[in-house]
Amino acid sequence: MPDYSTNIYLKKKSLTEARTLLFEKFAALMKTAAAETVPTPNAVGRVLARGVPALRSSPAHHLSAMDGIAVKAEQTFGAGETTPKTLAVGREAFFVNTGNLLPAGTNAVIMIEDVHVIDDATVEILAPSFPWQYVRKAGEDIVATELLFPTNHVVTPYCVGALLAAGVTSVSVRKKPRVLILPTGSELVDWEDKTDPAGLAPGKILESNSYMLGALVRACGAEPVRHPILPDDPDTIAQALKKAVDDGDYQAVMLVGGSSAGAKDYSWIVIDRLGEVFVHGLTIMPGKPLIIGAVSTVPVFGMPGYPVSAVVCFEELVRPLLCRMQGLPVPVRKTVSAILAKKTASKLGVEEFLRVKLGKVDDIVIATQLPRGAGSVTSLADADAFVRVPASTEGMAEAQAVTAELLRPLSDIEQTVVVVGSHDNTLDVLSDMIAARGLGFKLASTHVGSMGGLMAVARGRCHVAGSHLLDEKTGEYNISYIQKHLAGMPVKLVKLVSREQGLMVVPGNPKNISGIADIARTGVTFINRQAGSGTRILLDFKLKELGIDPGAIDGYANDEYTHMSVAIAVASGVADTGLGILAAARALGLDFIPVVSEEYDLVIPARFFDLPGIATLLKVIQSPAFAERVNTLGGYGTHNTGKVIDLG
Numbered sequence: 001m002p003d004y005s006t007n008i009y010l011k012k013k014s015l016t017e018a019r020t021l022l023f024e025k026f027a028a029l030m031k032t033a034a035a036e037t038v039p040t041p042n043a044v045g046r047v048l049a050r051g052v053p054a055l056r057s058s059p060a061h062h063l064s065a066m067d068g069i070a071v072k073a074e075q076t077f078g079a080g081e082t083t084p085k086t087l088a089v090g091r092e093a094f095f096v097n098t099g100n101l102l103p104a105g106t107n108a109v110i111m112i113e114d115v116h117v118i119d120d121a122t123v124e125i126l127a128p129s130f131p132w133q134y135v136r137k138a139g140e141d142i143v144a145t146e147l148l149f150p151t152n153h154v155v156t157p158y159c160v161g162a163l164l165a166a167g168v169t170s171v172s173v174r175k176k177p178r179v180l181i182l183p184t185g186s187e188l189v190d191w192e193d194k195t196d197p198a199g200l201a202p203g204k205i206l207e208s209n210s211y212m213l214g215a216l217v218r219a220c221g222a223e224p225v226r227h228p229i230l231p232d233d234p235d236t237i238a239q240a241l242k243k244a245v246d247d248g249d250y251q252a253v254m255l256v257g258g259s260s261a262g263a264k265d266y267s268w269i270v271i272d273r274l275g276e277v278f279v280h281g282l283t284i285m286p287g288k289p290l291i292i293g294a295v296s297t298v299p300v301f302g303m304p305g306y307p308v309s310a311v312v313c314f315e316e317l318v319r320p321l322l323c324r325m326q327g328l329p330v331p332v333r334k335t336v337s338a339i340l341a342k343k344t345a346s347k348l349g350v351e352e353f354l355r356v357k358l359g360k361v362d363d364i365v366i367a368t369q370l371p372r373g374a375g376s377v378t379s380l381a382d383a384d385a386f387v388r389v390p391a392s393t394e395g396m397a398e399a400q401a402v403t404a405e406l407l408r409p410l411s412d413i414e415q416t417v418v419v420v421g422s423h424d425n426t427l428d429v430l431s432d433m434i435a436a437r438g439l440g441f442k443l444a445s446t447h448v449g450s451m452g453g454l455m456a457v458a459r460g461r462c463h464v465a466g467s468h469l470l471d472e473k474t475g476e477y478n479i480s481y482i483q484k485h486l487a488g489m490p491v492k493l494v495k496l497v498s499r500e501q502g503l504m505v506v507p508g509n510p511k512n513i514s515g516i517a518d519i520a521r522t523g524v525t526f527i528n529r530q531a532g533s534g535t536r537i538l539l540d541f542k543l544k545e546l547g548i549d550p551g552a553i554d555g556y557a558n559d560e561y562t563h564m565s566v567a568i569a570v571a572s573g574v575a576d577t578g579l580g581i582l583a584a585a586r587a588l589g590l591d592f593i594p595v596v597s598e599e600y601d602l603v604i605p606a607r608f609f610d611l612p613g614i615a616t617l618l619k620v621i622q623s624p625a626f627a628e629r630v631n632t633l634g635g636y637g638t639h640n641t642g643k644v645i646d647l648g
């Protein structure tokens with residue numbers, strides 16, 4: 001029995017308490033950020049340590065703004081269509097090009113198009129000029145000595161232009177804080193090791209957090225330094241941490257992994273041994289086990305090993321500190337008001353960070369929750385926003401108004417085609433081909449089953465629903481369901497594919513399954529699809545046909561949301577078989593026993609048909625390239641692909 005007795009979380013703190021403590025403890029670091037001088041062209045993204053005055057005016061002298069002749073405006077007064085005025089070249093008129101110094105005694109420029117050259121010595125004009133016409137006056141843009149940019153200004157590419165125009169060739173900027181990232185965990189393998197990632201021994205995983213955190217550190221304007229992976233050994237970790245602090249080279253350290261309560265979670269012990277731990281445990285999720293401490297004057301964070309937990313802790317605590325260390329304010333994300341697509345339960349006393357996908361349907365932004373697990377790194381990569389569930393609530397209702405904190409520009413989200421409904425692998429093909437058009441449109445699909453899709457259409461929560469609902473009486477797909485559930489709403493049914501549904505089994509079919517009747521056999525375990533999915537309706541129809549009681553099926557109550565999840569459940573031995581599409585079975589190398597060929601269609605309200613994103617979707621579906629790609633997946637028919645049926 002491992003000894004957990006020494007590893008008990010200190011009293012958990014709220015995010016606000018932890019941040020206040022962090023800023024108090026490291027107040028000195030935020031006031032004394034060191035500076036260095038860099039050439040102006042290299043200063044983009046850096047923070048000015050001092051306000052920068054202009055060293056020269058720009059322009060430094062009066063310059064011609066056009067190609068033409070420089071004149072003294074007063075000498076041109078009285079010129080007109082019927083009273084042309086001649087000027088002597090070299091005395092009253094001087095040929096100039098754009099950017100030339102204005103000759104002494106002149107104060108205006110007449111464009112060459114308006115000048116009639118009579119001979120080498122004389123020009124004629126038909127209109128007067130006014131003083132300073134087409135002249136860029138000295139100091140018009142920048143006056144020497146005026147403040148160009150204040151302290152703590154972040155240098156942009158435009159600033160580089162202004163600084164050089166003002167004669168400032170180097171600037172004093174804040175030194176980038178150097179952040180040491182120490183990944184810990186004996187199970188971790190570096191991607192640069194020669195090991196074939198596909199052939200990693202069971203229990204080994206590729207180390208990824210330090211690279212993700214490193215990129216985040218860099219995006220804050222700081223400099224990440226990655227330490228090689230450390231094993232779960234407190235002495236080795238302590239040695240590395242001590243060396244880093246003694247070297248004096250780092251302004252912050254992140255230990256990654258080992259922050260929690262396991263027998264091999266040593267981060268807090270190591271920090272405590274070398275310095276002080278003042279936060280261990282937050283009332284947030286993900287991110288609960290975070291540690292904040294100090295060794296000497298260096299802030300040391302014990303980041304949770306789960307990627308989402310590590311990122312939430314980084315965004316909420318490490319980024320604010322790194323920004324303040326560089327003289328920057330704590331960043332605040334832009335927000336948009338949205339409604340939640342589904343109700344969400346949450347634990348009282350814990351502030352939860354949901355990752356959501358956003359889509360705008362009928363001018364309402366809908367937030368669809370992504371997988372909740374702290375280990376789901378794709379829930380971060382796919383997220384458009386965070387939604388916080390406050391600690392004081394036990395969850396949020398469907399359609400509840402929420403504030404979404406944007407991780408992407410809203411303009412991206414406005415170009416998203418929201419697909420809700422049944423899952424099919426061809427949606428991935430569609431998604432890829434739409435994105436490949438390079439017009440900024442993208443597909444965001446959520447899998448809630450065919451009935452869920454139709455309900456989402458009815459409630460105005462999506463643009464498109466994927467559906468394969470069999471009408472037992474007519475043998476026809478979708479139409480009768482649309483007529484019943486979307487009565488009164490004009491919709492179009494876009495035929496996508498026909499596809500093989502069947503039973504997936506591991507190669508060799510060890511349980512000798514030959515059809516639906518076999519799934520009720522003793523010794524056979526089944527993995528189901530969720531209620532309301534077309535596949536579940538198909539299964540129930542087949543069971544009824546065969547007179548099989550669902551209660552006799554071992555695993556009928558265990559369900560998954562996608563064909564791929566069913567396939568992986570079979571491939572990994574969770575169940576012997578499950579009903580799904582051939583493409584999913586093929587993707588994971590499973591054997592397949594065909595049961596039925598069915599129609600998978602897209603249901604699109606007619607009012608969305610003219611949206612550019614939907615028009616692009618249709619173009620892709622109707623392109624020969626789409627059918628070609630779909631056919632390589634196997635188990636699909638594309639005879640009707642792209643046909644549009646008007647309903648209602």
Ligand SMILES: Nc1nc2c(c(=O)[nH]1)N[C@H]1C(S)=C(S)[C@@H](COP(=O)(O)OP(=O)(O)OC[C@H]3O[C@@H](n4cnc5c(N)ncnc54)[C@H](O)[C@@H]3O)O[C@H]1N2
Nearest residue numbers: 183207208209210257258259260261265288304305306309
């Ligand atoms: N009995 C309890 N167990 C756990 C608790 C708890 O309160 N009681 N908390 C859970 C929570 S919440 C979190 S979050 C995790 C994080 O704990 P650790 O920081 O100790 O993380 P590890 O156990 O080291 O790793 C978790 C997971 O992540 C993988 N990992 C770790 N580092 C990396 C890396 N650099 N790159 C990629 N993946 C990494 C590691 O292999 C594990 O699979 O603890 C819960 N447990």
Ligand code: MOO
Nearest residue numbers: 286287288309374
């Ligand atoms: O807090 Mo852990 O970070 O929920 O997964």
